[in-house]
Amino acid sequence: MEPEPGPAEPGGAVLLTGPRLAIREFHHTPADVDALYAVFGDPEAARYLPFEPRDRETCADQIELYVEQAEADPRTGYRLAVTVLADDEPAYATPIGTAVLDLGDHRSATLGYALRRDTWGRGYASEITSVLCEFAFRTLGLHRLAARADPANAASVRVLTKAGFQLEGRIRHDLQLRGTWYDSLLFSLLEPEWGGPDGERG
Template sequence: MNPVRLSGSRLTLREVESDDQSALLAIYGDPEATRHLSFEPRTVEQVQAIVDRSIASASETPRTEYCLAVTHRGDHRLVGYARLATEPQQAATIGFALHPAEWGRGLGVETVHLLCALGFDVLGLHRIWAARSPLNEASARTLLRAGMTEDGRIRDHVFVRGAWRDSITHSILEHEWTPPDGLRAGASR
């Protein structure tokens, strides 16, 4: 299987590598970066397990999970983590997290676009969806600006920080997807 590599105007998605552990810990271990995610800050050991699972998933056949490093185009350093997990019926769920230093610059929209390019243009999916915390208005704006539609609410979807939390879902269908200029996909199924 060929490694996934997708580039937009400012970002690249690439396969996760063992050297990404400390950069991923700077995101997943940060209480602010994980405030709206479906889990509490991760430990060094938990992040190492995520890196190991991400690397292992890249060699599975068939591949059903794409855990990818988000980097600035032309820079190998991880500044975010993106995931696409396929489901039956030509669908997938996506998620991503960026280092707080990268917030507010439109990089989330480009990350979603890159995940959609992987799903629609490379994998031939019909539907891609995402779930977010109801309080995460920045994520709502990102998903809407990326072309997704807000679908609704999943009640008591995740148990995090000692309480059940709802999720708001967003989706985009293959016929709604238009790749932005400058998006180049280089991946295999």
């Protein structure tokens, strides 16, 4: 099943679907706040994220910012909710994680994702990455996607490599948390290198 991009006009609501997942705008509702807190508030789920675990109030504030970003014109990025496709209406199903495209200059963006811990190991991160690449290159017309990964996060490194991202290098002391400096691996994927949702390149 090929991802189906939703509208991408500035301020327009986005709904993307893959074989098993839907990626939609966040709503400022108790259910969405609880869902984001289940990811950002879990120290294990947030282990490789570039911030400390967040409390529920902070997650509520984050969603308020996501909603404002979705309504901005021009839109500077996409902070989206990931849900599992089921009988529920995907635009309102309970999120299991987040998907991110932060837009930059020169038709570029930074890609990211985070998932609730009990959904790990099901291939969802690879599907999110595939859907975001489809949206970025085919719908938004971007030329370059970048992604950062903690060198210890072998799962994310595998996801990015499988999607065709190339390792550009290691950024030393890229992030400081809890008094400790952490390196990052920088990956990128260019539109001419992308093989589409089926991953066929060349």
